[in-house]
Structures are given as C-alpha cells and as structure tokens.
Amino acid sequence: MPAVVVSASGDTPEYEGRTTVYVIVCVIIAAFGGLMFGYDIGISGGVTSMDDFLKKFFPVVFERKQRAHENNYCKYDNQLLQLFTSSLYLAALVASFAASRVCSKAGRKPTIQIASVFFIAGVLLTAGGLNIEMIIIGRILLGCGVGFANQAVPLFLSELAPAKIRGALNISFQLFITIGIFIANMVNYFTTNIHPNGWRISLAIACIPALMLCFGSLLICETPTSLIERHKVEKGRKVLRKIRGVENVDDEYDSIVNACEMARQVKDPFRKLMKPASRPPLVIAICLQIFQQFTGINAIMFYAPVLFQTVGFGNDAALLSSVITGLVNVFSTVVSVYAVDKAGRRILLIEACFQMFISQTIIGVVLLKDLKTTGDNLGKGEAIFVVILVCLFVMGFAWSWGPLGWLIPSETFPLETRTAGFAFAVSSNMLCTFIIAQSFLSMLCHMQAGIFFFFAAWIIIMGMFTWFLLPETKGVPVDLMVDKVWKQHWFWSSFMGDDDYRADVKVV
8 A cells, every 4th residue: 555655854744636626616615514503592591581582482581671770780590591592402412422423434425415414303393392292302403413414514614625735624613613603693683573483484584505515415524534534445546636736746645645544544533532642633533622612602692682681781782782793703713714824723822812811801790890780781881791792702712722622622533533533522502502591591590700710711722722832724625634743742642652553654
C-alpha cells in the first residue's frame, strides 16, 4: 500500500485540488442541518413567552406572569416549561450514539437523511400539538434529528473540504445555526400578535428547512473517506477527483487509504477511545463542548425574549431585542469564516474569553445593582445597555466558541475513532445544553444576577484551558493530526506512543 510521504522538515503536505462549485453546493445543503438546529434553539424561547402558548399548556406560568407584584427573576420558573425546551437536547444526547454507528456503517449521507426524517416528524407533532404530551414527544423527535445531524454534518464538512479552507467550510454549519436562530427570532416577532395560533405558525415553519435538508440530501455525495472506509475504494477515488476538480489525487487518496487501513485494525472504536493515546482529542472534544455551553450562550439564546422581559422590555420589544442579538450572531459568525484559516483557532478563542468575561461581569453588576426582585424593572437606558452588552457577548461567542466548538472536535480525531469520538463530543454538548436549558430559569430565580458571575467564572477556566492545553490545528490535514499536532504538543505528546498509533509513514 502506498504510504503518506512527509518531508523531513515536518512541513504539512498540500494536496492538489481546488474548491469546486459542487463542494460548495454540498456544504450548503448539509449545513441546513445546522439551520434546523438553530431554528429549534431560537424558536423555543419566543414560543414559551407567548401568552396563547402559556395559557394552553402552562396556565400556572401564565397566571404568575400576570401578577402585578411578581418576582422579576422568577416569573418563568417552571420545570415543565423548561422541559419543553430541554427535552430536545436529552433526546439528542441519546441519539448521537446511535448516529455514530449509522455514520460508520452506512455513511455520512444516510445519517443526514435520517436526521431530516426525524425533523419532519417532530415538526408535525409540535405544530399540531393538542396537549403537552404531543409537543414533548415532538420535541424528542426533533432532538433525535439534532443528534443525527450534529453527528454527521460536521464530519461530512471536515472530510469534504480541502485542508487549507477546512475551517471556513466547516464553520458554515455554525453559520447556518446562527441564521436559524435569527430566522426564528424574526418569525416569533411577527407571530406573537397572531392569536390564538401564532405559536403553531412559529413551530410549523421549521418544516421548511427540514424539507430542504431532506430533498437536498439526495443531491450530495458521500465523502471519499467514508466510501474508502467501507471498502468502496474506486468509488471513493472517483468522488475525490470530483470534489477536488483534478485528476491527480494520488497523494490525498493514499493518505485516506492509509488512515482507513489503520482504522480497520480497530474492532471496537469506543474501547480504543479509552486508551491513553486517544485521550488528547477526546479530552479536548469533551471540554470544548462543556465550555461552549457554560459560557452561558444558550441560556441567553433560548430565553432571550424572557431575559429581556425580565429587565423591563414589553413582549414585542423583548422579541425585537432578541432579533437584534440574532443578527449580531450571524454577522459575527461570518467574521469567523474569514478569520479561522488565517488567524487560527487559538487566537479567536482567547480573544473571545476576554470579551465575554467583561460583558457577563458588567451585566451581572448592572442587574445586581438595579434590578430588584419585585417592583420596577430597569430603566429604559439601563435595559438598552444590557442589550448592548448581550450583543457584545454574543459577538465574541459567535466568532470563537460557537463555530470552533464544533470544528475542532470534527478535525482532530484519527479515522479509527472519528465517529465514536465525535459522538462523545455531540453527546457532551447535548448533556450540557440539557442541563442549562432545564435549569436556567430556576437558576435565574434563585441566583438572580449572580448567574452571570457564575458563567463569567467558567469563562476564566476555559481561557486558561485554551492557553495551556489547546493546540493549533490550522491547515493540518485531518488524517495527519496525530503526527503533526498531538505528537508535537508539550503536554499531550506524553500520551502518544508508537504502539498506539502505528502509521505507515515514510520520511524522505
């Protein structure tokens, strides 16, 4: 079998090829899985603040909201209401492990197609819900779709993209998440005054991206890595030529074949993940997911309308404010698409930690000083100041921990543990998202302004982690991460032994 040839200087090889129109089309179609995820994130907060929805399914919360002298921090504190939001992420956690198996055995493309079917079924149940059981089951089906999509799409994008622009193309997944959140906020803003079924319209519109993903997935190709891994060698070479736009793909093809040969020697990838040599990418992947959620971003994105109502905006103004933050989210993610393959991953993450820490801390100080548990809300000027701070926080997250939390785990695992390792990343993300979604309103009620200091403390921890333990992966081909990244790192190299990763590499 031909070997991957690495120069003695240790330079990363650059494979022949160009970015073809077909690759861009595949990336856009697959990224609709992210748009669906983003829409689910954004829509739930707006729907759970609509009076018609609360009256039908959560009358206790509706009555509490109407009281003249309510507790500003506690008016939405209800475990069943939080379950409406969080059930999706618990389902996604469980589904991600099933999706890992499907991704390995059937390929990335079928996994994306299965996700679209779950999405469509979930939309039908939630939009047509007649009781709380129907909408919770619908959210669970949507969660299964999220689990399958979030498992397959980032891997699909990383394996399809040329190494030199892999970051930018992979971040399209996060970009579409932010677009989905923005669209959801816009929809909620217009449907909140449609009575009594505005909430049904909000939930039903999710069928549009679900159908686009379903029919669009018929047009995309399977990745060369997945085809070769499943012994479809010639088809894999043919697809590789198609997506690179050149005939000579021998070097990249040989690298993929070598990685697949090594992967076939591993009969149980989950057991392989428990070995010392697998710890660096596994620890990085899990920690990135934990840190991504404990920035507090989803607490803000889930419940932005609720949060802005808490500080003094009316329902329409609160939804409009969440539209503004959603727009900031989209444009800031575009910054990441441009910068990630130029500036690198680490610098974006570290800069964002400073920006998010300052924003969270000032929000906490303002609320602690001026927002009392009962009585008047913040003044108009202070409330607008809080919105600006939230936008600065969202801006920092959107060009760093949002997209890179998905990009880095999708590119750092060797092929033999890639789907299994990424399943741990997805499930860790969904577990932390579930915890935040299920507990944020209760935490806001009991911790009050202190919740923002809680998230600020986590940002300090993740900044230190990035500075000392996260290696740079910019421009490194995914199948050379072990040799070019982990074996070169001051700390993680101690876990990497030749007995654990036997590579057929010839040094010339």
